[in-house]
Amino acid sequence: MPSLWNSVLSVSLCMWLCLSLPWPAVAHQCSDTCKACGGHDNKTCLACKDGWMLHDTHCVDVDECDAxxxxxxxxxxxxxxxxxxxxxxxxxxxxxxxxxxxxxxxxxxxxxxxxxxxxxxIDECGENELVCPGLDEFCVNREGSFYCQCAKGFRREGGICKPIPTAGSHEKGLFDDLQEEEVEVLQQMFFGVILCALATLAAKGDMVFTSIFMGAVAAMAGYWFSDKGDRILDTVFKGR
Incomplete structure (x- = not known):
């Protein structure tokens, strides 16, 4: 009877241990690469997880890029x-x-x-082809491309570089670009027209216009001789 009693106690103790201990503590913990295994080691794998394949009882990585x-x-x-x-x-x-x-x-x-x-x-700016044809722009290279940048004092408007207006800038007048000699010719032409008109009126016997005509002729002659004299004297003095 004592031996039977001891056997019952042993079975009871074993059942109590199996029920009280957590399952992972007594079950086999498979390797991270294994889906099923016969032990802790990777070499005891029975089936592999996705991305791995079984090779001689252990799982190896599948090279998806090579496959x-x-x-x-x-x-x-x-x-x-x-x-x-x-x-x-x-x-x-x-x-x-x-x-x-x-x-x-x-x-x-x-x-x-x-x-x-x-x-x-490709350095487009260094190529033989002129990629930025504008006079007031230059090429700037960047990785895989380039862009055309306006020079300092200019900005892009309508696809071309135009001067940036300043506070003191103004629109050019009709005679702003004329040279000094051209202005002098225009003045002479203007006075010539006036003299012709006065001469026409003076020819009709009008004493008032005759007097104005004679005065204008005298003024033009005096101006011409005075201007020529100043230029002659200036040339003489500079030539010394």
Whole structure:
């Protein structure tokens, strides 16, 4: 009887331990890579999680990029990670690529050209073609492109560089661009017209207009001789 009683106590104690202890403490904890296993070690895997495959009783990472199962969109490349993969963007110099950097391009993007084994920026400003034809603008290169910038004191309006008006600026008048000699010719023409009109009236016997005509002739002659005399004297003195 004592042996039977001891057997009952042993079974009861075992059942109590099994019920009171938490299940993970007595169950096998599989490796992170295993879906089912026969022990704690990775080498006891019976089935692998997604992204891993069973090889000689242990799970190894599946290289989705090498297996070409990633399905990454265009202008990206596949980057393998532990148990998975990522689709990463190509370098700005590339249209399509096999990895990171301008040396892994399949084709160069606009503004780049293949030099050696990689795509490099084209310096449009240094090319023979004049990309900024305006007289008051200059070319500024940037990665993959360029832009035309107006010179200092100018701004772009309607596609061309125009001077920026200042506080003291004003619109040009009709005679602002005339040279001194041209102004003198216009003055002589004006006085000639006046003299002709006065001469016509004086020819009709009007004494008033005759007097005005004679005075105007005398004034013009005096001005002409005075101006010529000043120029002659100025030339003489400067020539000394």
């Amino acid at each position: 070409r199962t990633s399905g990454c969109p265009s202008n990206t490349y596949c980057f393998n990670t532990e148990g998975s993969f990522e689709c990463r963007g190509c370098d700005p110099a590339c249209v399509a690529c096999m990895g990171s950097g301008p040396a892994r391009c399949k084709k160069c993007a606009n503004g780049y050209r293949m030099t050696g084994a990689k795509c490099v920026d």
